[in-house]
Amino acid sequence: MINYILKRLMYILIALFVIVTVTFFLMRLAPGSPFASERNFPPQIEEKLNETYGLNNPWYIQYKDYLIDTASFNFGESMKYKARSTNDMISESFPVSLTLGIEAMLLAIGFGVLAGVIAALYHNKFPDYLATTIAVLGISVPSFILAGLMQYFFAYKLGLFPVSGWKGFNYSILPALAIAFSHAGFIAKLTRSSMLEQNHSEYVKMARAKGLGKWTIVFRHTLRNALLPVITYLGPLTAGVVTGSFIIENIFAIPGLGKHFVQSITNRDYTVIMGTTVFYSIILLFAILIVDILYTFIDPRIKLKGAKK
Amino acid sequence: MTQQQIEKDKFKIVGGNHEATDKLAAKSVSFWKEVFLRFSQNKLAIFGLILLIVIALMAIFAPMLSQYKYSDQLGVYNSPPSADFWFGTDDLGRDIFVRIWYGARISLFIGITAAIIDLIIGVLWGSISGLAGGRVDNIMMRIADVLTAVPYLLVVIVLLVVLQPGLFPMIVALSITGWINMARIVRGEVLSIKNQEYVLAARTLGANTGHLILKHLIPNALGAILVTMTLTIPSAIFTESFLSYLGLGVPAPQASWGTMASEGNKALASAPWRLFFPAIFISLTIFAFNAVGDGLRDALDPKLRK
């Protein structure tokens, strides 16, 4: 196991290097500049700006600088938000996104797995149809529409929740639900489908033959095996959700990290693009590593060392 | 008497053919018949199928039969649904009914194409990665991780520098990352299936990789694959509206469900029908696909087959 993890850490480093490289060249290829505006200023000033931020260096120097930045986790000053450090921007906004993200994930997993289990237990009966319909609605109505609807009806028309802002738990409920709903729908569908598969496995039949109750079988046996595809999906999903959703933060005016992923790119704020990308990559790569490790706990037959039969 | 002789001749010629096809068809008829029977017993699945057919027919014929064109500005702005405009009009005074069906063409095309591409790449990538294991697995999955981590917005902006806007580059943009989810889920399934007894048995019997993937792994991962596909279609429809925002989608005034829904979303308070109709048709379509998918899954489930 230790060997496996060490090997994976090495792959994570390689992947990170590739990500930084690809992102760097994409940034260079994308038209625009952090200082572009509809009001031009003299070329001398632009030159000075480029010099200040090291943008007039040859590409290999800039590339080297980004690699050093990444290695030392210091991404430098934002080019758009004057004199603000990228690290500060991330560290200020990430706790907000993380809090909201965890709340959303708990909701999504809780509701999703529950609905999936119910649907599978009552296969092709009313509860199945109901759960499936709700899940399909969740999948097909994207979070930005749902967020707008919830904000309009629950917050504005009914006054049950604040319209926007981030000043306490109350403020997090609608955005967390908006994020959770579509993921819950998909988790429910996945759980249902793999529960159904497990239901026809020999060990479930065996358990039934032993006279165990429906729910006991679910929790003792089926669910554990059925969660495998769900956990596959949860790894990258968690990485995405805890680093914030641009659209949800935009609609509910939440000072989270999600906006920086999008705004840094539209602003061509190169340092922030690189900082947020590396930050997200690390979370993603570790989330996926954890998923792979979880596999072996859930299903001992899975051997991570791989190719050896 | 003479008739008998003629018949004999004919029988000889046709007989050889008939025998051969009979042999081939016999097996598959019974298999597909079984699948079809089971599928047709599933009311929800049949309903979904009919719904899909109706939507497809409307997408083909409604724009032709309507008196308006999708781009006609009729001078009636933001009108609620009425006898003249069944689904109302939008902010430029265009008939939403005809735009919905015109948009269905684009959105259905995109959704289905994206789903098929994701299916092919994702299933192959995931099953090869899971089956091979070890370094191959590691490298293949890290490639998927890199694609997930590189900022997609930036990729699309750069893609636009290289390609002219249109349907093809949009499909390319959708396919860059679309398949990754599928690959991860299929890999997970393969990892758990590949060490099960029957797969081990097949291996010992000398089955090759292709045979393993096609005959054992995919059928057993089918549930997860179909569920993932039902997610792919709506996400492709809405990614298209995001790509339109960047200028990569179909150019205005052409409509798609995704762009209509995201524009209508802003008019939620003033003209809710502009959101309601595209959203309801997206949901109906996904529901239909989903019902058909579930029905297919049940019908094809190897464990349900006796």
Place this chain on the structure above:
Amino acid sequence: MFKNKKFLLLTVLAVFSLVLAACGFGGESSDDKSKDDGKDSGSSETASAKELNLIVASEPPAMHPGLATDTTSGALLQNLFENLLSYDVDGKVVAGAAETWDISEDQLTYTFHLRDSKWTNGDPVTAGDFEYAWKWALNPENASEYASLLYPIQGAEAYNLGEGAVDGVGVKAEDEKTLVVTLAQPTPYFLELVAFKTYAPLNQKVVEANTEWYTDAGADYVTNGPFVLDTWKHSDSIVLKKNPEYWDAANVALETINIGMVENESTTVTMFKNGEIDYLGSPYGSIALDAIDGFKADGTLKTANYAGVYWYKLNTKDKITGNVNIRKALTLAIDRQGLIDNVAKGEQKPALGMVPSAISGFEEDRGYYKDNDIEGAKAALEAGMKELGIKDPSEINIKLSFNTSEAHAAIAQYIQENWSKNLGISTTLDNSEWQVYLEKLNQLDYQVGRMGWIADYNDAYTFLEMYNTAANGNNDTGWENAEYKKLLDQSIVEADPAKRLELLKQAEGIAVSEFPVAPIYYYTNLYVQKDSVKNMKPDMLGNIKLKYVDVE
């Protein structure tokens, strides 16, 4: 066994998330309390704590008067810093930190006499603070993007572009209270400029002690305006408090201004309807296109003139739009009034010239062309097609480019329909992301492209100057005209206002006869406010001085 493990895992997870939740919200809650307290007392209408709740669209990128280029930073800065001159509630220039000023006979020397006033740290505001700030902005090392607004000052341009010395800049603090400014040429709008944000003073001592003084609220954020920056939670909110040291503090009504950062327009409209904010409209948010009808219907929508123009640039280097008659046809065949009534909805005015009617001297229509002149457009198209050897209008396909936004897209589609109906030509719409779009315009990689221009100061020159040469970074059309440039050059040195106005109008006439741009409409500023808010409206440059605002 397994059950226990799972339970343990769940417990750990729950504890973990609770801790996180606590720190995620925790930082906010204490401020939240104070904010709510303030709100309560505000609504109970105790005269002692007048409060105003606003939103801005984004985190201000630069809360430094010398570095700010955007409207959000500008909106805040003009209430934090006090220039030599300021605006009154209607946007007229009035005394600020300077009590009086003299202008020499040749209009080249301005002498400002400062009043006694203090910085928030107790230092007196001196003429030297202004000299320091202006030279700071001009210093090429500081790469201020708006430094060019200081160019009317003698030697400023040379110093900023690295061709002259700092001593050559015509700004000198004669003594603590007297600032003498020497201009390169008579600039009739110079007093307007002095009220612009780039001309704000800086406290040299503080600025030099901490070069990052402007990144956070606190002791180092030293200002001299009617309000002080009390708290600044990045990407979340800003609180301004009344500055008791401000020279005119007796006339400032508001005690506290809470400014949230909300980008989403639908959200801001809902917040206003929900009573959470007192005012909505540029620069404090903006009214979503889809909400205009609703506010119009209940009679709360207000409009103010705004010195800006929305126009379509026409690429004069292109094969098709290079033809002046084609450009004329495209310009004439737009139903501006229909567009404004049905699509733009903001009671804008059809633009029949390049200089908005909000600019003094340009209130009347100059009669260059008529709105929706289909006959004229058809004749021009006919002539243009002949010159280009095109037989049928349907052979012409115009590419209409714009940066992605719902409003730009709607306008483009409306005009597309105009052109197709009136001229029979086809149009392809081409939207792109803002930065990509800017690059397209700059490289003349377009045929027709949308752009807006807002005045920095109340003078026609700001709308005409960009077309003086094809090389001008803001031209983007490839158009130039020697006569036009000559008239503009004359207008700079002309000291007589009436003659100068005449020169500018002649120049405008030349440009409009060759159509490097198709003006669409002159902007308006739309806003809604609570009934309790008094004296709050944007002036024609879009400024709102919060010192005049009162709430009842």
